[in-house]
Each structure stands twice: as structure tokens, then as C-alpha cells.
Amino acid sequence: MVFQKKKSFFGRLQEKIEDVILMRPEVDEDMLEELEEALITSDIGMDTTEKIIRRLRDDVKRMNIRQPEGVKGQIKNIISELMDKGEAHKLSDKSPLIILVVGVNGSGKTTSIAKIAYRLQKEGKSVLFAAADTFRAAASEQLQIWGERLGVGVIKHKEGADPAAVIFDAVHAAKARETDVLICDTAGRLQNKKNLMAELEKMYRVIEREYPEAERECLLVLDAATGKNAVSQAKEFSQVAQITGIVLTKLDGTAKGGIVITIADMFDIPVKFIGAGEGMEDLEPFDAAEFAASLFE
Structure with missing residues (x-):
């Protein structure tokens, strides 16, 4: 582990x-x-x-x-x-599954998407990416690079496009291809919570209308090395998105580890994945008992 x-x-x-x-x-x-x-x-x-x-x-x-x-x-x-x-720690194993991924820039969001896709592929599931972070320069290009490495298709529009339009096209592509899991990269602009909330709500409406039978998850990616900032981000995002799980990244380096305990206690949101390292295998499902035991080994 x-x-x-x-x-x-x-x-x-x-x-x-x-x-x-x-x-x-x-x-x-x-x-x-x-x-x-x-x-x-x-x-x-x-x-x-x-x-x-x-x-x-x-x-x-x-x-x-x-x-x-x-x-x-x-x-x-x-x-x-x-x-x-x-059981809430586990990512839903139902198909079709749509995962919205939120998190501020620099949290390791795009890399986490790739690592989750890699795990799903190892489980024999087909994956598709939606590049719905249309406001950040090079966001879709980053996702495209990971898609090419993993052999995962990427649905994208031009920079500045309506993110919900990307989701619309991605949902229809996932349905047509009978894809098991659609993973959607979304913007993480907390500076304007009202706009971000409206943007996410629009995405939810598109998914509900176009693919009501699909299971849904919304994962928040947090950089553990930011310490208490990660806690404030969890609070902010939980106010604008229907978060079903947390992905904690960068627990090597400067992270003190205790942030994992704080976030799990403060928010009624399970930690689903935890990561330390750059390798594709370095993002793993979270296990509370194993985590606690690791503190004393």
C-alpha cells in the first residue's frame, strides 16, 4: 500500500x-x-x-x-x-458511471484523473475523458496528452467554450460507445463561487437529462501539502458541488499527514483515494484501518 x-x-x-x-x-x-x-x-x-x-x-x-x-x-x-x-470509501463500481472531478489548479487534478483512469482500465473498464475545464489555458491539452498515453478518448471544445456543451457531447459519445466510465475535468475557479456553482449545476442538469440511468460521482482533489488550505478548499467546494469523495494528493514531501484525519472528521465526505508519488500506481483506494495502523509501524 x-x-x-x-x-x-x-x-x-x-x-x-x-x-x-x-x-x-x-x-x-x-x-x-x-x-x-x-x-x-x-x-x-x-x-x-x-x-x-x-x-x-x-x-x-x-x-x-x-x-x-x-x-x-x-x-x-x-x-x-x-x-x-x-463502503462509501469505494468508488462506485456500477456502469455506466460519470465522474465529475473538481479542485483548484495545481492540486494534481489532471494527473489524478489519469491515475484513476489507469486503475479503472486495469479492472477491465472502458474510459472516456471530457475536457470541461475550458477556461484554463492548456487544460484540455494536458488531458489530451494523458488520453494518448492511456489510449483514452478525449471529448473537447475550443478554449472558452461552454463546459456544459462539452459534457453534453461527452455524454452522447459515452452512450454511443457504451463506455463504462466517463471522467469529466472541470474548472476550479473558487474566486467566483456563484459562477462555479451555476456552471456545475448546468453540468448536472445535462447529465440528468441526457443520461439519467448513469451513476454519478463528484470527486474533490486536494493537495495535502497545502495543509490548512486544503481544509478551506474542502469547505468551499462542498458548498458549490455535490461532493461524494475526496482525492488527497502529494502526501509525500512536505505533507504532515494529519490533514487526512482533519478532513475526514470535519466533512461528511469519505476519502476515496490517497496518493504519494508520481507513478501511476501511487494513487490507491483509501483504507481507514490501514491508514491508522501505518501511524505506528
């Missing part, structure tokens, strides 16, 4: 927790306060950290935990339960 591939992925968070536990001969209030500080400085939000520590404090009393090693196991369980959204 990608969790084991990068030491820097959750290294800092893991080391901070280990340092606190190893320094204490037994569990006490000072230890819990130091754990709280370690979590906060690892990009876990204040509210989420307080929730974890409150649960931990209750568990320590209820289970009469004295040894620091016991605390480690409880933190793992709490984080796993906090993040686990059950």
Missing part, C-alpha cells in the same frame, strides 16, 4: 507520537496534553484533536490503561473509527 512507500508520508506525526509515549513511564495528564500538542502540530485541526484526546481520556479511565503502549493502540482505534465511512 502507498502508506508504506514513503517514510515522510506520516513520518513526522508517527515520530511525535512515539516521542511522547517513550518519554513517559506511565499514562498521566501531562502525557495526554503532550499528545494533544503533537497532534495539533501535525496539521490535525484543533476540534479534531480535542475529539481524539477526549475519547482517549475516557478510554484510559474506562479501561484503566496505565502503560503508554496501551495508549498507542487506543489512538489507532480512535483515528480508524473517526475516518471510517464504510
Whole structure:
């Protein structure tokens, strides 16, 4: 799993927790306060950290935990339960499926689209791309390059065209070709939320009218290395789009890892994919239990 591939992925968070536990001969209030500080400085939000520590404090009393090693196991369980959204973590396996992908420029949106397509192809599914980010220079060209590499067709219009018109043509192409999955790249201009919301609503209406039997997903791509900015983006996009899942990218490098926990806790939206690295295999389905376990391996 990608969790084991990068030491820097959750290294800092893991080391901070280990340092606190190893320094204490037994569990006490000072230890819990130091754990709280370690979590906060690892990009876990204040509210989420307080929730974890409150649960931990209750568990320590209820289970009469004295040894620091016991605390480690409880933190793992709490984080796993906090993040686990059950079957919602999985991308719909129904066909036909239409996936709208949203996210700000630079978040790794186009690359994530390619990696998801690669995974779907490995599962034996046919894929088609829609280049509906028509306002960003070279957006459709980037998608075209990935399409050529993967052998995926790309439905596109000229720059500045109506994104809903691209979706219309892409939906009809997907129907005619009996494509399993249509993945639509969309604009990520949060500067004007009203326009973005209207644009996305228009796309939804086109899909509903032209392909009502198709299953739908809307994935938000977030750059984990941006830390708290990723949280604010999740908040903003959840107000303008019907987000069904989050794709967290760039968890190697500067990411502290804790941002994954915060986003999963704050928003009732499951993390569906998680990525560290540039390779096509480096975007994998998210597993809450495996994620929590990786913090202590």
C-alpha cells in the first residue's frame, strides 16, 4: 500500500507520537496534553484533536490503561473509527458511471484523473475523458496528452467554450460507445463561487437529462501539502458541488499527514483515494484501518 512507500508520508506525526509515549513511564495528564500538542502540530485541526484526546481520556479511565503502549493502540482505534465511512470509501463500481472531478489548479487534478483512469482500465473498464475545464489555458491539452498515453478518448471544445456543451457531447459519445466510465475535468475557479456553482449545476442538469440511468460521482482533489488550505478548499467546494469523495494528493514531501484525519472528521465526505508519488500506481483506494495502523509501524 502507498502508506508504506514513503517514510515522510506520516513520518513526522508517527515520530511525535512515539516521542511522547517513550518519554513517559506511565499514562498521566501531562502525557495526554503532550499528545494533544503533537497532534495539533501535525496539521490535525484543533476540534479534531480535542475529539481524539477526549475519547482517549475516557478510554484510559474506562479501561484503566496505565502503560503508554496501551495508549498507542487506543489512538489507532480512535483515528480508524473517526475516518471510517464504510463502503462509501469505494468508488462506485456500477456502469455506466460519470465522474465529475473538481479542485483548484495545481492540486494534481489532471494527473489524478489519469491515475484513476489507469486503475479503472486495469479492472477491465472502458474510459472516456471530457475536457470541461475550458477556461484554463492548456487544460484540455494536458488531458489530451494523458488520453494518448492511456489510449483514452478525449471529448473537447475550443478554449472558452461552454463546459456544459462539452459534457453534453461527452455524454452522447459515452452512450454511443457504451463506455463504462466517463471522467469529466472541470474548472476550479473558487474566486467566483456563484459562477462555479451555476456552471456545475448546468453540468448536472445535462447529465440528468441526457443520461439519467448513469451513476454519478463528484470527486474533490486536494493537495495535502497545502495543509490548512486544503481544509478551506474542502469547505468551499462542498458548498458549490455535490461532493461524494475526496482525492488527497502529494502526501509525500512536505505533507504532515494529519490533514487526512482533519478532513475526514470535519466533512461528511469519505476519502476515496490517497496518493504519494508520481507513478501511476501511487494513487490507491483509501483504507481507514490501514491508514491508522501505518501511524505506528
